[in-house]
Amino acid sequence: MLPPILTPFRETDADRFDRIKAAHLLNRAAFGGTDQQIQRVVELGPQKSVDWLVDFYDVGIDEVDPADGADLSGLDGYPTRFADLRKLLAGKTEEQRKELQMRLRRANGQAMRQIVQWWIGRMIRGPHPLQEKLTLFWHGHFTTSARDERLAELMWRQNDLLRRYAAGNFAQLLSAISRDPAMLDYLNNTQNRKAHPNENFAREVMELFTLGIGNYAERDVTEAARAFTGWSHDGTDYRFNSFNHDRGVKQFLGQTGDFNGQDILDIILRQPACGRYIAARLLNFFVMENPPAEAVQALGELLWQSNYELRPVLKTLFCGKLFYSPEAIGRQIKSPVQLLVGTAHQLQLPAPAAQFVRYALEQMGQVPLDPPNVKGWPGGKQWISTNSLLQRYNLMSELAGKTAFEDCADQAAAVRRFVDRLIGRPVDDAKLRELSDALGRVPARQRSARLAQWIVVMPEYQLC
Amino acid sequence: MLNQPITRRRFVGRGLALLAATPSIPSFLALTADQLAVAAAEPGAAKNSDLPVLVVLQLAGGNDALSMIIPYGDDAYHRARPTLGRAARDVLKLDDTIGLNPNLTGLKNLLEQKHLAIVQGVGYPNPSRSHFRSMDVWQSAQPQTEHPLSGWLGRYFDQTCGGEPDPHVGLAIGQSLPLAMSGGRVTPLALENPDRYRYRGPDPQRFEALNQLPRNSDEANANQSALQFITRTAIDAQRSSRRIRDLAGGISSRNGYPATQLGQQLRTVAAMICGNLGSRVYYVTLGGFDTHVQQQGRHDALMRQLGESIEAFWKDLSSAREAERVMMMTFSEFGRRVSQNASGGTDHGAAAGLFLIGPKLPAAIFNPHPSLTDLDQGDLRWQVDFRSVYATLLEKWLKTPSAPILGGRWPMVNL
Numbered sequence: 001m002l003p004p005i006l007t008p009f010r011e012t013d014a015d016r017f018d019r020i021k022a023a024h025l026l027n028r029a030a031f032g033g034t035d036q037q038i039q040r041v042v043e044l045g046p047q048k049s050v051d052w053l054v055d056f057y058d059v060g061i062d063e064v065d066p067a068d069g070a071d072l073s074g075l076d077g078y079p080t081r082f083a084d085l086r087k088l089l090a091g092k093t094e095e096q097r098k099e100l101q102m103r104l105r106r107a108n109g110q111a112m113r114q115i116v117q118w119w120i121g122r123m124i125r126g127p128h129p130l131q132e133k134l135t136l137f138w139h140g141h142f143t144t145s146a147r148d149e150r151l152a153e154l155m156w157r158q159n160d161l162l163r164r165y166a167a168g169n170f171a172q173l174l175s176a177i178s179r180d181p182a183m184l185d186y187l188n189n190t191q192n193r194k195a196h197p198n199e200n201f202a203r204e205v206m207e208l209f210t211l212g213i214g215n216y217a218e219r220d221v222t223e224a225a226r227a228f229t230g231w232s233h234d235g236t237d238y239r240f241n242s243f244n245h246d247r248g249v250k251q252f253l254g255q256t257g258d259f260n261g262q263d264i265l266d267i268i269l270r271q272p273a274c275g276r277y278i279a280a281r282l283l284n285f286f287v288m289e290n291p292p293a294e295a296v297q298a299l300g301e302l303l304w305q306s307n308y309e310l311r312p313v314l315k316t317l318f319c320g321k322l323f324y325s326p327e328a329i330g331r332q333i334k335s336p337v338q339l340l341v342g343t344a345h346q347l348q349l350p351a352p353a354a355q356f357v358r359y360a361l362e363q364m365g366q367v368p369l370d371p372p373n374v375k376g377w378p379g380g381k382q383w384i385s386t387n388s389l390l391q392r393y394n395l396m397s398e399l400a401g402k403t404a405f406e407d408c409a410d411q412a413a414a415v416r417r418f419v420d421r422l423i424g425r426p427v428d429d430a431k432l433r434e435l436s437d438a439l440g441r442v443p444a445r446q447r448s449a450r451l452a453q454w455i456v457v458m459p460e461y462q463l464c
Numbered sequence: 465m466l467n468q469p470i471t472r473r474r475f476v477g478r479g480l481a482l483l484a485a486t487p488s489i490p491s492f493l494a495l496t497a498d499q500l501a502v503a504a505a506e507p508g509a510a511k512n513s514d515l516p517v518l519v520v521l522q523l524a525g526g527n528d529a530l531s532m533i534i535p536y537g538d539d540a541y542h543r544a545r546p547t548l549g550r551a552a553r554d555v556l557k558l559d560d561t562i563g564l565n566p567n568l569t570g571l572k573n574l575l576e577q578k579h580l581a582i583v584q585g586v587g588y589p590n591p592s593r594s595h596f597r598s599m600d601v602w603q604s605a606q607p608q609t610e611h612p613l614s615g616w617l618g619r620y621f622d623q624t625c626g627g628e629p630d631p632h633v634g635l636a637i638g639q640s641l642p643l644a645m646s647g648g649r650v651t652p653l654a655l656e657n658p659d660r661y662r663y664r665g666p667d668p669q670r671f672e673a674l675n676q677l678p679r680n681s682d683e684a685n686a687n688q689s690a691l692q693f694i695t696r697t698a699i700d701a702q703r704s705s706r707r708i709r710d711l712a713g714g715i716s717s718r719n720g721y722p723a724t725q726l727g728q729q730l731r732t733v734a735a736m737i738c739g740n741l742g743s744r745v746y747y748v749t750l751g752g753f754d755t756h757v758q759q760q761g762r763h764d765a766l767m768r769q770l771g772e773s774i775e776a777f778w779k780d781l782s783s784a785r786e787a788e789r790v791m792m793m794t795f796s797e798f799g800r801r802v803s804q805n806a807s808g809g810t811d812h813g814a815a816a817g818l819f820l821i822g823p824k825l826p827a828a829i830f831n832p833h834p835s836l837t838d839l840d841q842g843d844l845r846w847q848v849d850f851r852s853v854y855a856t857l858l859e860k861w862l863k864t865p866s867a868p869i870l871g872g873r874w875p876m877v878n879l
Contacts, residue, residue, distance in 0.1 A: 188756045188809075191756070191807035199811050199812070207594050207597075218593065218841055363639075365639045373595065381693060382640055384693065385639065385641045386653045386701035387639055387655050387661065387701075388640060390662065390705070391660065393665055393698075397664075431674070431676075434670075434674070438670060453665060454667070454670060457663075457675075459675060459691055459694040463690055463694070
C-alpha cells in the first residue's frame with residue numbers, strides 16, 4: 001500500500017498540471033525542458049509524460065548505434081589486455097618502454113576527455129534524457145574515478161554499462177558493476193587475495209552501494225572481503241582467479257557458508273534495508289533532501305518486492321504527489337552538470353566547445369569520471385560556496401551570451417518569456433521590474449543575450 | 465570606525481546605490497564582525513591584527529600516522545609492518561620509542577624549537593572505519609548525530625560573532641566549504657584561486673539588484689531556504705571579492721614555498737593572515753592518504769609535501785612577525801590498520817597521532833604512543849578524545865568557552 005504522498009498526482013481545478021509542474025518534471029527527470037517540450041508535457045499530462053521519459057530501451061550506445069559513442073580512436077593500435085601489453089613491452093629497452101607508456105598515458109588521458117565531452121553532448125541533445133540522468137546518478141552512486149583508472153576503454157565500458165542498466169534491474173546492475181573492471185581497479189579488488197584480503201570494495205559495497213551504515217558490522221566487512229577474493233580482470237574483462245580465492249567458511253549478516261562474492265551480493269539484496277537505501281538515494285537525487293520516512297519505507301518496499309525492478313519505482317516517484325509538492329518544486333540546488341547542460345539545452349545553444357565544457361565543470365566542481373571520492377558528489381548546499389557561486393555565475397553568463405537573437409521590443413513581455421523559459425517558477429515582481437527597466441537601456445540587437453545572461457546570475461536560476 | 469554595525473538588511477537595502485556610487489567597497493565592509501563584536505564588548509580592545517588565528521590542516525583519506533610518528537622502538541611495530549616498517553636508522557628519532565618520518569626534517573626542527581607538539585592516540589569511542597562517517601564525526605564533533613548539519617568551527621563562529629554575520633570570519637582554501645566550517649548563522653568564505661575570485665559577468669552594477677534578499681523574507685526560515693542561502697552567499701562573494709584579490713597581490717612576494725599543492729595553499733593563507741583579512745580560522749586540505757595499495761612511495765611523498773610546506777609557512781610567518789598569533793592543527797578522519805595488508809598498503813584504522821604547531825608549546829610529546837598489541841579490531845585504541853584537542857584550542861587559543869560548541873566539557877590537553 002502506498003502512503004497518500006506517493007499516490008499519483010491528479011489534476012483538480014484548484015491544482016492544475018501547469019507549466020510549473022511540467023517544467024519541474026523536465027528539470028528533475030531530464031536536464032530542463034525547452035519551451036516546446038514543456039508545452040508538450042502539459043498536454044500529455046503527468047502519467048503519459050512519465051511513461052515517455054521512463055520507457056526507453058535498456059540498451060547501451062554500442063547496441064543502438066556503434067557509430068555513436070565517445071571517440072576513442074586515439075587508443076587504436078594500443079593493446080588493452082594485460083597479456084598483449086606485456087607482449088608488446090617484451091624485448092624493449094627501458095627507454096622504449098617508458099616512451100611507450102608515456103604515449104599510452106597521453107592517449108588514455110585524451111580518450112577520458114573525449115568520453116566526458118561526448119557524454120555532456122548526449123545529455124544536451126539526448127533523445128532519452130532520463131537515461132543519461134540516471135547514468136549520471138549511478139555514476140555518482142557507483143563511483144569510479146579516471147584518476148585511478150588509467151585505461152579509458154574501461155571507463156567507457158563502465159559508463160555504457162550504467163546506461164544499459166539505468167532503469168532496469170538494480171540486482172543485475174549490482175552484479176554487473178561488482179564485476180566491472182574499472183570498479184575492481186578503483187576499489188582495489190584486483191589486489192584482494194586470500195592471504196591478505198583488501199577490504200576496500202567489501203566495505204563500500206555495503207556502506208555506499210547497498211545498505212548504508214548501521215545495517216552491517218565491521219565483522220561483515222572483513223568476512224565479505226574474503227568472499228570477494230580472486231575477483232579480478234585481465235585488462236578488458238572480468239576474470240575469477242580461483243588461486244587467490246578464499247574458499248573457507250564465512251559468517252555474513254547472520255548466515256554461515258563458504259560464500260563467494262555473488263552469494264554476498266545475494267544476501268545483501270535479501271535485506272529490506274537495501275531496498276530502503278536505494279529508495280532513499282533515488283528520492284534524494286530526484287525529489288528532495290531528507291525525504292519523509294514513510295516515502296523511503298514505501299518505495300523501498302516496492303523496490304524490494306518487485307525484485308529490484310527500477311521502472312515501477314521511478315514511475316511511482318515521478319507521478320506521486322510528493323514530487324509535485326511545494327516542498328519539492330524549485331528547492332533543489334542544480335548540480336554543475338545540470339546547470340551546464342540545462343543552460344545549453346534550454347537556450348538551444350550550439351554545442352559548447354570541448355575546452356569550455358572541461359574548464360566549466362572543473363571550476364564549478366563536478367567533472368564526470370572524476371568524483372571527489374568514492375562517495376561521489378555530496379550535492380545540495382555543498383555545491384555552493386562563495387568560490388563556486390562566482391564560477392557558476394561567470395561561466396553561465398559566458399555561455400548564455402551566445403543566446404540567439406530574438407525580438408525583445410516589448411521589454412516586460414520579453415522578461416516574462418525568458419524567466420518562464422529559464423526559471424519556470426514565479427519570481428519576485430520587483431526583480432522582474434528591475435530586469436525590464438534595465439533591458440530598456442540595452443541596444444535591441446543585444447537584448448535577448450543580455451537578458452539570458454542576467455537571469456543565469458540570479459539565485460533563482462541556481463535552483464530547480 | 466563606525467559606532468554600530470551596519471546590519472545586513474540595511475546594507476542590502478542600500479547596497480545597489482552604494483556600489484553604484486563608489487567604485488570601491490565601502491570601508492565598513494573591511495571590518496569583520498569580530499572586530500565589531502570586540503569593539504563593542506571591550507572598548508579599546510584588540511585590533512584585528514592581534515587576534516589569534518587557527519589553521520586547520522585536514523589530511524583526507526585516512527593518514528597512516530604510524531608512518532608519520534613512527535614507534536620504531538616497539539617490536540610489535542616491526543612485526544605488524546614487515547615491509548612498510550622503518551628501521552631505527554631511517555627515522556628521525558625523538559626518543560627511544562618514537563621518531564618522525566624521514567621526510568619530516570622541517571617538522572623535527574620546529575619540534576626542537578618548541579613550536580611543534582605531538583598528541584598521540586587521538587580518536588573517539590566506537591570509531592567508524594568509514595571515511596565519510598568518521599570525517600563527519602571529526603568535522604562536526606557530534607558523533608551521535610547521523611547527519612550533522614554544523615561543524616565545530618561553524619558553531620565557534622556562531623558563538624563568537626556578534627551582530628550581523630560576516631563571512632570573513634573564516635576562509636577555506638578550496639572550491640567548497642567543509643562541514644567543519646558550516647554554522648547556523650555564518651557561512652564563511654571559500655577560495656580556490658584568487659585571480660578567479662571575482663564576478664566577470666556583464667553589468668557588474670546589476671549584480672546587487674539580481675542578488676538581493678526578497679524583501680518580505682521570513683527571517684525564521686532564513687537559513688532553511690536554499691534561495692536565501694544562495695542569495696546570501698552571492699552577496700558575501702561579491703563583498704569579499706575585491707578584498708581577497710587585493711590581499712592576493714601579496715602572494716607572489718612570499719618566498720620559500722615548495723611548488724606543491726599544500727605549499728601554494730599555505731602561501732595563500734600566509735598572504736591573507738599577513739594582509740589582515742581578519743579570518744580567525746583558515747582551513748586547508750591535503751588529499752591522497754587512502755593508501756590501500758603500494759603505500760610507501762606515495763605516503764613518503766605526502767610527508768615530504770607536508771613537512772616542507774609547513775616549514776616554509778612557519779618561516780614565512782616568523783619573518784613577518786605573525787607566527788606568534790598562529791596555531792595549526794593537523795588531523796585525519798582515522799589512522800590506519802596496524803598490520804599492513806597484502807598489497808603493500810594499509811586498511812582503514814582508528815586512533816592516530818596529530819601535530820599542533822604554534823608559538824609556545826613546551827610539551828613536545830604530550831603522551832606516550834598507544835599500545836601496538838592491545839588493539840581494537842586490529843586498530844589503535846584512542847587515548848585522547850579529539851574533542852579534548854578541540855576544547856584546548858577553543859579555550860586556550862581562541863579564548864572562548866568550549867562546552868556550548870562541543871556539547872559538554874572535555875579535559876584539556878595540557879600543553
